[in-house]
Amino acid sequence: MSKWKWMMSAGAAAMMLAACGGGEEEAGTESGGSPEGETYKIGVTQIVEHPSLDNAYEGFKKGLEEAGVSAEFDEQIAQGDQNNNQTIAQNFVADGVDLIFANSTPSATAALNATKDIPIVFTSVTDPVAAGLVKDTEAPGGNVTGTVDLHPDAISNTVKFMAEEFDGKNVGIIYNAGEQNSVAQAEQLDTVLTENGLKMVPVTVSTSSEVKQAAESLIGKVDMFYIFTDNTVVSALESVIQVANDEDLPLFVGEKDSVARGGFAAYGFNYEDIGKEAGKMAAQILKGEAEAGELPVLPPQDLKLVINETAAAEMGVEVKEEWKQNAEIVK
Known part of the structure; x- marks a missing residue:
């Protein structure tokens, strides 16, 4: 099956889920919600803290509340450490949580390594098949399902915009080669850049403290x-933003949260939205309406060009009027 074929067929499943709603730290109980006022214990594992993952977690809680599920959350951040990541998952299993919410590919992988019995719902995962989380996104099987953070057209749309609107050919990317989702994106990006006459100039890092040096190493090599x-x-995006601003290099990013932080542009979606969808899945599982492995993995549903006008000025990019007609403009 084509890598992205599942995303198109999963769209129909997304339409079957209820509309999104608001929420607080502890989700409330409504008609059709937690049976007899039951409050579920959910272990939340997140690899690092940054706005996109944080927003996905907020969306997850809102999705549960909209579904009328009452829950208590044990939130644990691994601070980018894989040993911490695995320990967190193992502790959730020992504590006997009712469900694990895994916010990132490394978090989901650690959770699945720790248990094949407790339901796992993930989000902020790019390629769950390549990561070994599910065998098939339409019928995951086992004890895991969730939502992904890569729209099938996000990379191709961004690269097309680069190729058509900018003169440069060399595109600098920085990524952690230890993250499966990043390796998958880098491979796809390399192919799409080549198809559009551009060249990928990659630098890999292991920790967030290496990001600024990596960005500086690309000065004079990329456009x-x-x-x-x-x-x-x-998680260290501000380091790249600083270099991009100082060197007048347009900084394209992968989602809207990073545009708000100072990236120039992205074909993006809201991480809160994919978190909400994951929350609705978790509600179905907790209420006994479905097993995790029965629920298709879902992609983002909306994709839009977003441009940060202030960031554009900092990077020496003039925002064209025709861009404004088709984009969401933020300052």
Whole structure:
């Protein structure tokens, strides 16, 4: 099956889920919600803290509340450390949580390594098949399902915009080669750049503290940056923004949250939205309406060009009027 074929067929499943709603730290109980006022215990594992992952977690809680599920959350951040990541998952299993919410590919992988019994719902995962989380996105099987953070057209649309609207050919990317989702995106990006007459100039990092040096190493070698949804790099995005501003290099990013932080442009979606969808899945599982492995993995549903006008000025990019007609403009 084509890598992205599942995303098109999964769209129909997304339409079957209820509309999104608001929420607080502890989700409330409504008609059709938690049976007899039951409050579920959910372990939340997140590889690092950055706005996209944080927004996905907020969306997850809102999705549960909209479904009328009452829950208590044990939130644990691994701070980018894989040993911490695995320990967190093992502790959730020992505590006997009702469900694990895994926010990132490394978090989901650690959770699945720790248990094949407790339901796992993930989000902020790019390629769950390549990561070994599910065998088939339409019928995951086992104890895991969730939502992904890569729209099938995000990279191709961004690269087309680069190729048609900018003169440079060399595109600098920074990513953690230890993150499966990043490796998958880098491979796809390399192919799409080549198809559009551009060249990828990659630098890999292991920790967020290496990101600024990596960005500086690309000065004089690249005409623009493209930072996709790599957790290590996005957690230190301000380091890349500083270099891009100082060197007048357009900085393309992988999602709207990074545009708001100072990236120039992205074909993006809201991480809160994919978190909400994951929350609705978790509600179905907790209420006994479905097993995790029965629920198709879902992609983002909306994709839009977003441009940060202030960032554009900092990077020496003039925002054209025709861009404004088709884009969401933020300052």
